[in-house]
Amino acid sequence: MQIWLAKCAGYCFGVKRAIKMALDARQETDRVYTLGPLIHNTQIVNQLRKKGIAAIEDSNQMVGEVVDIRSHGITRNQRQVLTRNRNKLIDATCPYVHKTHKIIADMVAAGYPILIFGDGNHPEVIGMLSYGDEETKVIFNDYQVTDSCHWQKLCLLSQTTQSIEDFTAIIGRLLPHCNELRAFNTICSSTSERQMAAIELARHCELMVIIGGKNSSNTKMLAKLCARITNTLHIETEDELVRDLFSGIQRIGLSAGASTPDEMIIRVYNKIKEIYGEGDAVTSIAKIPAFKEES
Amino acid sequence: MQIWLAKCAGYCFGVKRAIKMALDARQETDRVYTLGPLIHNTQIVNQLRKKGIAAIEDSNQMVGEVVDIRSHGITRNQRQVLTRNRNKLIDATCPYVHKTHKIIADMVAAGYPILIFGDGNHPEVIGMLSYGDEETKVIFNDYQVTDSCHWQKLCLLSQTTQSIEDFTAIIGRLLPHCNELRAFNTICSSTSERQMAAIELARHCELMVIIGGKNSSNTKMLAKLCARITNTLHIETEDELVRDLFSGIQRIGLSAGASTPDEMIIRVYNKIKEIYGEGDAVTSIAKIPAFKEES
Numbered sequence A, B: 001m002q003i004w005l006a007k008c009a010g011y012c013f014g015v016k017r018a019i020k021m022a023l024d025a026r027q028e029t030d031r032v033y034t035l036g037p038l039i040h041n042t043q044i045v046n047q048l049r050k051k052g053i054a055a056i057e058d059s060n061q062m063v064g065e066v067v068d069i070r071s072h073g074i075t076r077n078q079r080q081v082l083t084r085n086r087n088k089l090i091d092a093t094c095p096y097v098h099k100t101h102k103i104i105a106d107m108v109a110a111g112y113p114i115l116i117f118g119d120g121n122h123p124e125v126i127g128m129l130s131y132g133d134e135e136t137k138v139i140f141n142d143y144q145v146t147d148s149c150h151w152q153k154l155c156l157l158s159q160t161t162q163s164i165e166d167f168t169a170i171i172g173r174l175l176p177h178c179n180e181l182r183a184f185n186t187i188c189s190s191t192s193e194r195q196m197a198a199i200e201l202a203r204h205c206e207l208m209v210i211i212g213g214k215n216s217s218n219t220k221m222l223a224k225l226c227a228r229i230t231n232t233l234h235i236e237t238e239d240e241l242v243r244d245l246f247s248g249i250q251r252i253g254l255s256a257g258a259s260t261p262d263e264m265i266i267r268v269y270n271k272i273k274e275i276y277g278e279g280d281a282v283t284s285i286a287k288i289p290a291f292k293e294e295s
Helices: A013-028 A042-050 A076-084 A095-109 A123-129 A164-177 A189-202 A217-227 A262-276 A287-294 B013-028 B042-050 B076-084 B095-109 B123-129 B164-177 B189-202 B217-227 B262-276 B287-294
Strands: A002-005 A032-035 A053-056 A066-069 A088-091 A114-117 A137-139 A151-158 A178-184 A207-211 A231-235 A251-256 B002-005 B032-035 B053-056 B066-069 B088-091 B114-117 B137-139 B151-158 B178-184 B207-211 B231-235 B251-256
Touching (some): A013 A053, A013 A066, A095 A123, A095 A178, A114 A123, A151 A164, A164 B164, A189 A217, A189 A251, A207 A262, A217 A231, B013 B066, B013 B095, B042 B053, B095 B123, B095 B151, B114 B164, B164 B178, B189 B251, B207 B217, B207 B262, B217 B251, B251 B262
Parallel strands (some): A207 A251, B032 B053, B151 B178, B207 B231
């Protein structure tokens, strides 16, 4: 039996930065708040709460506090409320997300109707939408482009964690209905790299195990892409692994979303090894240190 | 046996306009020249020559003449030479092609590198290229996008007679290498409509006969699209039709490129009918008058 780890997996730059900024802020004050969970990983959010970094849901609740803005960003209105209520903002919005806010504001000013490709319920997309105008809309894979649709010009951009294939497919549906389609490829490079590495690995494995929050958009996307190629499991922790899942499997691939710490990847790796028993050959343990060097 | 004619087929607006402008000019002067053949249809070009409208290849040859600029357009340099040599220009450049020249000039001014999707040997694309700068390039289906390619911003537009599917496929190849991809859908609407009608018809026929110049880009594209679906013949005149081609065929579809006159479509139709013999049932003759009403 072999366990292989995808070349790029786990924490992205934006998530590492948001956690570091919250922990640094916590050094200087009694308590730090985040608007919504700092990252889409229940285990890490629980650890952070124990360290005095708590998530609350309503921006109106905070007055005169230290508030870490998570990597997904917040809405324009939430930012105004937090500022008006004299909170100190630690802005850990991922630079890739910040860029989408700027593009949307610029394109609204340039008179483009805007479509955002992404999940309309995700905080990142809700934040993006708030920088648009009444013509700014969210589209997803099931978006209906009817014969009567026509845009003289149209701006399209993507939630940072979508797949480039799906983004391209949407462009293919929209292009016949546009004179000009101005597409901004706002999928973050670490998302693309993580996806490409997982897809490549999935082609060589009988089972892919994707580790990350069940509510994490980029983790769900990894699982979806791998499931198109091979059997795929999406788990949050090693506790979800049972012996039956691995029956007859000879090669397992591991990947993890942007909110998954290395520690969790190693715990999953160790659990799989334990299930197979020490007697089995685990030939690709070397992949873990290779990843560790990168992280 | 049935013969069906595609809902949209034959002469497009731009070609009709170019022929009319040349004929009108000929009413007022002894001779009219075109730079290159007025349209990609040998039979019509021969007829025009007999009427005193002759094609020549070199813009330097003409001094003080009346020159009809064909619907494909000409290069910026050719226009300058013709004007400098005191020729009277009748500009029948198709408005869709004119629009591409304007987009290219505007996008060069806005600092975008430009890729033109099309056939680099076609006069329309050679004309388009002349409005670009040293960074303006032509790409086609075999264009190599390597891992090292990257554009901060890129403008992409299409020869007016390409297919939207192929244009979209190129976008899919380029998008992962761009931050911003500004795509102008410059495929002319009558090209799209003609293509869609031919594809729809091809799905219901055992043989498609596509009529138009062997050097006509839009006709070749029609034949290529239909050949993906069913057996397809590309002919210029009815003389290319022989009985063997129709052996065992029960339903034949007809379509024609933008440079093909109605007269030629009817001649092909009559020849097929003749091959099958008057005794055979020709159920869809009604399609021809339906088309005639449109043309």
